[in-house]
Each structure stands twice: as C-alpha cells, then as structure tokens.
Amino acid sequence: MKVSKLAEKTSWNVYGDPKKFDKEIEGVYVGDLLSWVMGHGKVAQAWLTIQSHANVLAVASLKEFSCLIICENDGLSTEFIQQVLDEEVLVLTTSLSIYDVCKKLIELGV
C-alpha cells in the first residue's frame, strides 16, 4: 500500500508532499530508541514512534523509510513541520496509541 493510500484510509494528518515522496510501504518497524531503529529498521518500512523532533526525521530519511507515523501525538510544533518539509520523507500523525495504529495497519493489510 502507498503512503498516500494509507493517509486516505485513516484520515491521519499528513505532512510533506505526497506527490513527491509517496512510496510503497513494505512492512512496519516500531521503536523509539533511535540507534536501535537505525540498526534494525529496513528500507521502505513505515516507522512507528512517539518521538517528534528533528532527529527522527534524520533517521527516517537516512534509513529511507516509506513514512514516519508519529503516534500518541496531539500536534506538531511549527518548527518540526518546517523541518519535515525540508526532508524527503512523509510524516503521518495520529493521537492513537502505537498498539492501536498497529491494529489499524494490520486491518488494512499493511
């Protein structure tokens, strides 16, 4: 499933340009410890985390994840949104817990 399709089906907030950076989601990785994610995440996975700062964007971009899904989130800072726009990565946000996001992704066949 493409990231844009996931965004459409979930109505989660999307940041970044889906026309430019829309990618196929090939699996999911969950984690908040950046070096752990660096070591174990795989290209094109969707990455689920509760972290929302510039460093997660750097990891998402360097690892070439298909998207970053920030869970349990009540809104991003304008500074962070600007940083998202500078990176080649799509960010989705939702107030759902990581567990509920996982359930949703499974339900959608990701």
Place this chain on the structure above:
Amino acid sequence: MMKYSYVINKDDYINAGKVSSQIKKILKELNVRPDILRRMAIACYEAEINMIIHSFGGEITLVIDNKAEFIFKDIGPGIKDITLAMKPGYSTANERARELGFGAGMGLVNIKKVSDEFNIESSTKGTILTLRFDLL
C-alpha cells in the same frame, strides 16, 4: 581524490544528522551503490550523534578515491573503556540525550556492523574513529 570536512559541535542536537544527510546526498550524486550508501549513512549518522552527545566537539572528514574513508576526530574527553563502549546496550548518554531517543547503546555496535574496516583509538585528548568502505 575528493575530500569533505565538517565541524561538529558538542550538544548540538538541533543539527544532529545534518552532516550525515549532506554526505548521503554527495554519495548519491557520486552514484555510490545504494546498499553501500545506506551502510555509510548509518555509520556516519551514529558517529555524528556520538560526537554531539559524548565529545567536546570535533570534525568529520570523508575521503573518497577508489575507497571511502571516514575520519571522526574529536577533542576529548575520550572513551574510558572501549571494550565496554562496544558492548551492545551499554551507554553513558545523559538524560537529555535519552529523552530524545538516543542512548540505546547501539551506536558503535551498528557502526562496526556496517563498516568494511573499523578502527578506534581514544585517550583523554580525544577519540579518532576511522572507517573504510569498499565502493565496488
């Protein structure tokens, strides 16, 4: 031969990862094979973060000819016990770094795993981490 150098400042979390992103872009433009490029990006990112979190600051140098060589050189305070620092899960990261998701204790482990050659030397005067990657 091409040489690129970047300065890294202590505790500069805001810019953490920027040098790695820039280097990745350069490697892409040089048509470095994607799997090698990804390994180099991981190593560079982890080492860059290590310098920001643990060192007083330093410099990242990348030299490319038929191989790629990274030199991460900082001005101290040095790694007390390199064997311990190489142990998966061991970390001396402070609370601020941990809040941001750093300090998994996987940095050097990840770097060694993805590099073709890995060498680290450390004293109280500083740490020099040298990594080599075959480009073919």
